[in-house]
Amino acid sequence: MTSSPRRRRERHPGQSGRRPYPPRSTQRLLPTGSPWRDQDFRTLFGAAALNQLGTNTGHVATPLLALTALDASPAQVGTLAALSTLAFPSSACRPGPGSTTCAPAASSSPPTSPGDLARAALFASLPLAWWLDALTLGPLYAVVLLGGCATVFSDLGSQSVLPQLIGREGLVRANTALVTLMSAADIAGRGTGGALVAVLTAPFAPACSSAAYLASALRLTGIRATPAPAATARTPLATQIREGLQHVLGHPELRALALTATLNNLGSAVLNTMLPVLFVREPGLSPTSLGPFWAAGGVGLLLGARLARPLAGRLGDGRALLLSLIPAALLVPLLGRSPWLWLAGGAWLLTMMKIGSDNVxxxxxxxxxxxxxxxxxxxxxxxxxxxxxxxxxxxxxGLPAELTTLHTTLWTGAALLAASWTPVTLSPSRAAAR
Known part of the structure; x- marks a missing residue:
């Protein structure tokens, strides 16, 4: 039996006998090592810096605008602050990798920021409305509410696109850089906000926030990469919420951490909402001092975050959490003319330093x-x-400030902060001493 002759492979005209190379992939190679080597991350970081500058400048200018230009009451200032944060809990609809998300997945086009453009337009409307003598509390409420929604939209977009741009290997370093940026922006942005209110007056300071948001949106157009769409899991959202609550509330250590952080946020929200009222209406204080006072808190947050790991290395995470500088918050309501302003400022720095450490x-x-x-x-x-x-x-x-006094409200916020360390202290778990 003879074997059949091997057939020669036919070649098309112009085709060589060499094995062709596989087509070059059009997918972007993600950087390894430091995210700073990637130009797209540097562009994103620059946009985030402008974004934070706009946010922190507006954080100072908006309540001062309501107080100085519209003669807002403490309750109205509280409503203004509440509307600005009303959309924030919706960000929890995006649990993170491996979970269902309410937010849209990253698109297949380069990232842009409609949220930044929306905030630029919203904050630009404030000085224009004041110049036209049409500014009232109603439009100001609408601006901060829609601005808060745009902030959530913008933040979720950044969280979605970051892993797509730099890969998971560089995600820890990238997030560390962004968290440090936020702490620095608390210092620079709020100090700048106070200076802008002094130079431009409160009605025109929001224009600088608008310019920063617009510059952030324009910078994002410089990102060259096209991120791949993010995959989403199929677990129903209601199931995820139930499982998350059961895990946190059913775990003694996590339950104590959640209660401590909740008291921290409640107390700091009460104080931060009423501080502008105090700086505008308390004899011996000036609205322009509010920015530097808040900037001192930003310094404390940054110092606390930086010192947390060395402190935990010596004592352990649990014992470091048990160290309490929070009672220093009880000195904050003593705010008044010097030297009380300096004493309260130092107490605020120590309070925020403890919160920054506890966050880490x-x-x-x-x-x-x-x-x-x-x-x-x-x-x-x-x-x-x-x-x-x-x-x-x-x-x-704003409610206790209307029913009692402004200082009573400040004491309430300070007491919540001072009590925030007790849940961890009283936790029956031994993990607190780990």
């Missing part, structure tokens, strides 16, 4: 006590609880 240590413990399968659900539960506490504290802060 609390996140570490939460991750240690949560299995990977529930990580997104746990984070979503904390995010909803803490942002809800901000909204609740802002909304209710």
């Amino acid at each position: 240590l609390g996140v570490s413990l939460r991750r240690h006590l949560t299995p990977d399968a529930l990580m997104g659900r746990m984070n979503a539960t904390f995010r909803f609880t803490l942002t809800g506490a901000l909204a609740l504290g802002s909304a209710t802060s």
Whole structure:
């Protein structure tokens, strides 16, 4: 039996006998190592810096505008602050990797920021309305409410696109850089906001926020990459919410951490909402001093975040959490003319320093006590609880100020902050001493 001759492979005209190379992939190669090597991350970081500058400048200018130009009452200032944070709990609909999300997945086009453009237009309308003698509390309420919604939309977009741009290897360093940026923006942006109110007056300071948001949106157009759409899981949202609540509330350590952070946010929201009223109406204080006072709190947050890991390395995460500088908050309501202003400013710095440290240590413990399968659900539960506490504290802060006195409200917020360390202290778990 003879074998059939091997057939020669036919070649098309112009085709060589060499094995062709596979087509070059059109998918972008993600950077490894430091995210700073990637131009798109540098562009995104620059946009985030402009974004934070606009947010913190507006944070100072908006309540001062209501107080100085519209003679708002403490209850109206509280309503203004509550509306600005009302949309924040909705960000918890995005639990994180491996979980269903209410937010749209990253698109297949380069990232843009309609949220930044919307905020630029909203804040630009404030000085225009004042110049036309048409500014009232109603439009101001609408601006801060829609601006808060745009902030959530913009933040979720950034969270979606970041892993797509730099890959998971560089995600920790990238998030560290962005968190540091936010702390620095608290210092620079709020200090700048106070200076702008002094130079431009409160009605025109929001124009600088508008310019910063517009510059952020324009910078985002410089991102060259086309991120791939993010995959979403199929687990129903109601199931995720139930599992997250069961895990957090059923775990003694997580329950204590959640209650501590909630008291922190409630107390700080009450104080931060009423501080502009105090700086405008208290004899011996000036509205232009509010920005530097808030900037001192930003310094404290940054110092606390930086010192948290060395402190935990010596004492352990749990023991570091038990250290309390929070009673320093009880000195904040003593705000008044010098030297009380300096004493309260130092107490505010120490209070924020403790909160900054607790933020870092609390996140570490939460991750240690949560299995990977529930990580997104746990984070979503904390995010909803803490942002809800901000909204609740802002909304209710004006009521005691109207019924009693402004200083009574400040003492209430300070007492909540001073008591925030007790849930961890009284936790029956031994993890607090870990």
